[in-house]
Amino acid sequence: MRLSRLALTAIAALALGSAAMAQEVTLRFQHFVSPLSANPTYFMQPWADKIEKDSGGRIKVELYPFMQLGGKAPSQYDLIRDGAIDGGWVIPGYQPGRFPEAEALELPFIVTKNAEEASKAAWIYTQKYLMDDFADVKLIAAHMHGPGIIHKTGAPVATVEDIAGLKLRGPSRPATLLLKKLGATPVGMAVPAFPEALAKGVLDGGVITWEMSPSLKLDELTDSHTDVAGDRSLYNLFFIWAMNKAKYESLPPDLRAVIDANSGFYASAWAGRAHDTGDKDGRDQMAAAGNAIATLSEEETARIKALGDEVIAEWIDEVTARGLDGAALVEDVRAAVQVTRSASQ
Template identity: 75%
Template sequence: MSFMKSAALAAVLGLTATASVAQEVTLRFQHFVSPNSANPKYFIEPWAKKVEADSNGRIKVQVVPFMQLGGKAPEQYDYVADGVIDGGWVIPGYQPGRFPEAEAMEMPFMTTKNAEEASIAAWEFTQKHLADDFADVHLIAAHMHGPGIVHKRAEEIKTVEDFDGLKLRGPSRAATMLLNKLGATPIGMPVPAFPEALSKGVVDGGVITWEMAPSLKLDDLADSHTDVAGDKAFYNLFFIWAMNKDVYEGLPDDLRAVIDANSGAATSAWAGRAHDLGDRDGRAVMEAAGNTLATISVEETARIQALGDEVVADWIEEANKAGLDGQLLIDDARALVAKSAGTARPLE
């Protein structure tokens, strides 16, 4: 056990000792976006309140936005694992190469455009293939966000050729691989830097979800928002909601049971659904601004998907060289996505 893990566990035990009979515990969870963003608004904060209610107030969940407890978003996994914080929202892909198997869920056109059902698949994929990868944290949920959209200045994307030469902010390794195939120049940058880069012409646009568009002021900074045809997402991101393992194991049995009851497939679906609600809200803001909301034709989408298939083939070869069974990972991801299709509830 690391020093920081020991300190975290001691802190929990100290709190429970002072509370004696009540054994009250405060858990500090951290995320890296605005509290008004979809996941915090529709999942993280409600999850925290439900845990508090289910524990009859014996667990207090403190949710802290914008990485205000320290570190940067790419460091979040280690902050949780080492006990600097009790739990947090993590994008494993922010550490390229560390969790390669998780990238199977992020391949172009892998998931449907419904984040709730894609997140059910993500949880099952995690249980089947990623338990060892995340063995040093306690997993609460694994989920996907909604479909990635191309947001840019000037007119919408209509053809594959329209990508040629565009400087586009790329959110993940898989999305960057696809943008390269399309002839665009991917520019890596954290989400908060995107609006300024777009306003100054450093980038022509970027690929990101509908839900994030309002908080990034894309109703003002972008002119067009383009999706691909069909029910599959242009790209997606894989997330986990996780807790420090020693802190979790140090909880009294009944409080650990509260965390367990708010973990797993249903909780993962809840986290995904938060993004579906956010996408609905964000799309409405872009539409109300009078921006162009476009969908690439079925024929051009097929051309993009063919390039996406090349990305998948390249990834399988790369995974095989790393000692993984790349084809098995892709096949299992696709099978789980197909299995979860149609399971989502209608949005309110």
């Protein structure tokens, strides 16, 4: 039986439409750490797998570690914004002064050591203050890592005086402000440069999480690891997981919905939880290597916290002079932390 030309045209159109619906979209996301570290292992790759599953295989997310697609870690936000990559992991603090309201989340002893709780608070705070800052990308998650630990060569830190004179890597402006208050010589440095600086003796140590310790070989490059007492962190770092806005908007509505369903509060908590898992693993590996693991006394922690309070007061004055309400920013971080802490109890 012959089909009419009209019927053949209709069949062809349907076939083309079905092919378009089944077409695979490949998104290239980039980060700057080992694929074996906590966030890529427990968040990024599972997130990518879930996007593929939820889209029925129509979206594939490829992850590129160690900045393999080009550029430097401090430029990651601009690489995403400008479309050099489809998405990736960003530390806003790697560009000091660009996102001043984000710094409130990184001030000393302001968020808890539980990264999932801290990340939920970060998302709440981000929704109130940072969406305009990140308006030129598609924001997927805003999260915190776990507590920053002092890693150094030689004996662990036991007093504030033990920190004085040390050359220590710091990841963000709030962290380096605290290190300076403690008498250290802070050296602002992105994480990929940290191991080489230790190996060459440029640094005595630095502050970073437990979970990053194995991938940076801190079991070999340092001898001791010191945390503060209590449930608040010496410092935490703020991250975003983001996508190029034009790429996101080019997706059909049903695929944008897949990204949306795996974004926001849920994704932020997931990313924070990844760091909690990695922190336990990292601490265990440092201990298994025979390195000294220490926690400062409550008295010494109180001395550091007092210096941290000075950092916070000076930060409030500084950003208020720039036209922001510094006191309100700090108060809202604390309020968000309290909400998420209460919800977890």
